[in-house]
Amino acid sequence: MAKVLTNTKKIQVHLNGNGKEQVPAKRLNVLKTYKMYVGGQFPRSESGRYYPALNKSGVTLANICLGSRKDFRDAMVSARSAFSGWSARTAFNRSQILYRIAEMLEGRRAQFIDELLQQDVPVKQAETEVSLSIDRLVYYSGWCDKYQQIFSSVNPVACSHFNFSVPEPMGVISVVAPQNSGLLGLVSVIAPVIAGGNTCVVLASSEKPMCAVTFGEVLNSSDLPGGVVNILTGKVKELAPYFADHMDVNAALYCEKEEATIRMFKEKSALNVKRIHLYNDINWFSEEGQSPYFIFDFQEIKTTWHPIENIAGAKSGY
Numbered sequence: 001m002a003k004v005l006t007n008t009k010k011i012q013v014h015l016n017g018n019g020k021e022q023v024p025a026k027r028l029n030v031l032k033t034y035k036m037y038v039g040g041q042f043p044r045s046e047s048g049r050y051y052p053a054l055n056k057s058g059v060t061l062a063n064i065c066l067g068s069r070k071d072f073r074d075a076m077v078s079a080r081s082a083f084s085g086w087s088a089r090t091a092f093n094r095s096q097i098l099y100r101i102a103e104m105l106e107g108r109r110a111q112f113i114d115e116l117l118q119q120d121v122p123v124k125q126a127e128t129e130v131s132l133s134i135d136r137l138v139y140y141s142g143w144c145d146k147y148q149q150i151f152s153s154v155n156p157v158a159c160s161h162f163n164f165s166v167p168e169p170m171g172v173i174s175v176v177a178p179q180n181s182g183l184l185g186l187v188s189v190i191a192p193v194i195a196g197g198n199t200c201v202v203l204a205s206s207e208k209p210m211c212a213v214t215f216g217e218v219l220n221s222s223d224l225p226g227g228v229v230n231i232l233t234g235k236v237k238e239l240a241p242y243f244a245d246h247m248d249v250n251a252a253l254y255c256e257k258e259e260a261t262i263r264m265f266k267e268k269s270a271l272n273v274k275r276i277h278l279y280n281d282i283n284w285f286s287e288e289g290q291s292p293y294f295i296f297d298f299q300e301i302k303t304t305w306h307p308i309e310n311i312a313g314a315k316s317g318y
Contacts, residue, residue, distance in 0.1 A: 033063045034209065036071065036233055037216025039078035040226020045234075046070045053209055056120045064209045067234030072201065072242045075230035079172045079199040080248055082227030087169045087197040091145035098141035098195060101222040102134050108218060109134070115210045116182055132285060133187040139290050140191040147196070147292045151299065162306040167299035169197035170275070171250035174243040176236060178255040181284060182208030186215060186231075188284045189253060192294035194228055198250075201230045203243060209233045236261070244268035251275040251298055255282075 033050070035042040049066035086094075105112070109130055116126035148167060155163040173193050178185030182205055193200045204212030216231045232239065240261050244252055245268035254265050257280045269276045277297050282288055 031060065031062050034065065034213040034233065036065050036067060036075075037213065037219065037229070037231040038071070038075045039081075039230065040220060042216065042220075043071075043074075046074070053119070055118060061118050062210055064206075064213075064233050067203070067232040067239055069239075069242050071232055071234075072239060072246070075201040075232060076172065076246060076248055078227035078230055079201050082225055083169075083171055083199045086194070086199055086225060086228050089197075091148070094195060094197065095141045095144035097223050098137055098144065098191065101218060101224065102137035102141065104218045104222045105130075105134050105137065105215075108214075112183060112211055112214065115214060116208075119182055119208045119210060121182070121208075128285065129181070129184045132289075133184050136184070136187055136290055137191055140195040140295070143292050143295060144195050147295045150292060151296050151301075155303070157305075160308040162308060163303065164306070165301050165303045167196070167296065168302050170298050170300055171198060172248060173198050173200040173251050173253060173298055174246065174249045175200050175202040175253045176240055176243055176255060177202055177204055177212070178279075178284065179205045179207055179236065181205060182211040183215065184284050184289075185255065186212050188289050188294075189255060189279065190229055192292075193253075193298055194224075196295040196298055198298050199228045199230075201232065201243070201249075203232050203234065203236065203239055206233070206235055240264065241268065245271055247272050249274055251277065253277045253279060253298075255279045257281075 033044075034053075035044055045065040045067055047066065047068040047070070049068070050063045051066050052060045053062045053064050055061055112130045112133075113126045116129060117123065121129065152164065152166040155165060157163045175189050175193065177189055186202065186204060190200060190202060212231055213233065216229075219229055236256070240254075241264060243249070244265045249272075251274055252265060252269060254262060254276070255278075262278060262280075265276050
């Protein structure tokens with residue numbers, strides 16, 4: 001190190017072994033490999049494939065796993081294994097966990113905004129998208145212990161019975177998330193599914209995948225049991241048929257307008273008579289992007305009969 005005093009200012013010059021000044025080399029960014037989120041872990045695709053996430057200028061932002069059929073099957077096993085435990089939890093506990101997810105997302109707000117900006121989302125829209133995603137999780141956390149009162153009923157019957165109809169979760173839901181939304185669309189379809197006690201396998205946006213995998217990191221640190229939400233990355237054209245025809249899927253959700261894919265979902269769902277819901281005309285930035293009816297879409301109605309005991313000859317009951 002040589003120290004030179006010039007005009008009373010101290011300047012430090014780094015010298016190499018030959019006494020010449022070293023010019024620091026330009027630093028290369030370390031690109032993150034965004035893994036999938038399956039069973040509470042972050043595996044790479046079993047196929048070993050990946051694709052680069054690019055911005056509009058063609059700059060590579062990250063490497064994204066290219067999911068395969070085997071990845072979807074692994075995610076289905078995790079989702080099915082987690083269903084019994086998650087659906088058995090109290091509605092209040094599910095509410096706490098969704099609120100915790102919102103807390104964790106709030107804490108990493110700046111990171112999500114930065115990732116959206118890298119993927120060519122305007123500044124104002126990025127800030128709005130993250131804020132709405134947080135608010136949407138809080139919204140559904142509030143509905144966890146209330147939708148049953150809205151959608152259940154006591155039915156009048158012409159006999160000495162009580163007759164109740166109550167909503168119960170369907171099971172495992174396969175979801176093809178909105179492809180033009182990196183975060184808000186993903187959160188808007190996951191939250192009502194798990195609020196109602198279901199588990200899910202979600203195919204994230206292939207156009208803006210970075211926030212989806214980072215959201216998996218939020219889920220992993222927010223008390224959500226592994227397997228309740230499984231996030232895959234890859235191409236819709238390749239993976240959508242598996243989301244539609246897997247025999248252990250109880251219902252499927254598709255959020256795009258591709259007519260051929262919609263027809264394929266309807267045809268393949270007939271194999272095990274799974275329900276198909278199409279959220280392909282919803283503005284997720286508006287009020288129509290949240291509703292307790294999105295929870296109800298993935299509920300089955302169970303009707304039970306409870307006999308009323310007749311007491312003595314007076315035939316009074318309770």
